[in-house]
Amino acid sequence: MEAGIVGLPNVGKSTLFNALTAAGIPSENYPFCTIEPNVGAVSVPDPRLARIHKHIETDRILPAVLKLVDIAGIVKGASEGEGLGNKFLSHIRDVDAILHTVRCFEDEDVTHVDGSIDPIRDIEIIDMELMLADMATVDTAISKAQRLVKSGDKETKARLASLEKCKAHLDQEKPLRGLDLDEEEQRLLKSYGLLTAKPVLYIANVDEDAILEDNDHVQVVKARAKDEGGEVVKVCAKLESELAELDAEDRNELLESVGLDEPALDLLARAAYELLGLQSYFTAGEIEIRAWTIPVGATGPQAAGVIHSDFERGFIRVEVFSLEDLEAHKTEKAIREAGKLRVEGKNYIVQDGDICHFLFNV
Known part of the structure; x- marks a missing residue:
């Protein structure tokens, strides 16, 4: 991005x-x-990186x-x-x-x-x-779509309608960012x-x-x-x-x-x-504390994929805890013992600020 x-x-x-x-x-x-x-x-x-570092010693910090x-x-x-x-x-x-x-x-x-x-x-x-x-x-x-729409293709017809909607808005000398487009229109x-x-x-x-x-x-x-x-x-x-x-x-x-x-x-x-609709989650260990960039709404496997494609392909689960839990309990071991470590599956929507440990198998 x-x-x-x-x-x-x-x-x-x-x-x-x-x-x-x-x-x-x-x-x-x-x-x-x-x-x-x-x-x-x-x-x-x-500033959350420095707060994590107070409780987890590491060789480097990567924003x-x-x-x-x-x-x-x-x-x-x-x-x-x-x-x-x-x-x-x-x-x-x-x-x-x-x-x-x-x-x-x-x-x-x-x-x-x-x-x-x-x-x-x-x-x-x-x-x-x-x-x-x-x-x-x-x-x-529009000219190209008008020629192709004669074939009866439904997607081309939908694309032509979306383009004509944009043209009407632009003809009023208005930027398209002010035009209400649904997800399908945006895709087209x-x-x-x-x-x-x-x-x-x-x-x-x-x-x-x-x-x-x-x-x-x-x-x-x-x-x-x-x-x-x-x-x-x-x-x-x-x-x-x-x-x-x-x-x-x-x-x-x-x-x-x-x-x-x-x-x-x-x-x-x-x-x-x-x-850009981005947010960060963190990984934290002896080698590095790092912020990883993901789109808002990314799932566990998608978030794992920004580290390595194998993590997404072989995703099993993700162990998650919050910075607040780390500050309250000081160590990951204490977080586990307090029952605050969450285990989430493939449908989990990763939240901004999550501290994650991914388990995968390829």
Whole structure:
């Protein structure tokens, strides 16, 4: 599962990406500075790992990881190929969710591609380009489905109906993420990689003056997100890039000086993780304590499969206990003796924060 960071040129996308991944790649103050998408992985901060480690000694601790793609700045006309737009839009098609970075700061030294700071205009430019790309995809798919539906195939008929539903919504200049699609319709449409159907998290990139108190630009972005039923994470990409280069002691000192408890990027990583419908379960032993990433609703065998396919294929059962049980009883042995260790089968839905031990046979 991966998220793509999108936005107009010079809104702070690459600075944000570099801070998140500690890639250290300098950003440049001109459009189209990234020709191929940068791909990186970011750890998802989870204080539960440290809490587990207090009771289970281990050689290493491994957090969950989120894959990020830094996609080059999109401009008006991208859907028609402007600024290598078609190439960039194809990169968005491959991601599972969109992190839409919006410039919410004033700086005369950083040019804006449209000459002024207007977050809603910027959001609407990106939305329109993605909708225009989706319109072209849907129109082509409808034409093909109309030819094939004459054969009487029921699935093709259902797919055509779903595509026509999307077209009607797009014709109203509304992103598909606001369209109510059931599970079957989503399945039928999945192969098209429709851009505006992807979930979106807005990232309001601010200057240091707006770290604690929202400026006017942030307020309008939050109002826009609220209307869409979405979320906003406020980030000062410039500050976060400085924090990424410091050791823990200096980082904490700088955070304290600006009034923050943790880097805003920690909030962003967790928010993106949730946006993708992901959660973590843990394994814990002498070699490692590790957070494993699974979709919400994954069964025991599916969760086991992220460790190794043999675990899923030969799944017998999973032994489960909670972090609260570990903190109450201190050891797995004591948890067993207290009758708090649960044994679950193939239909068990793994819960966020479960500490699991899988038994399998292949």
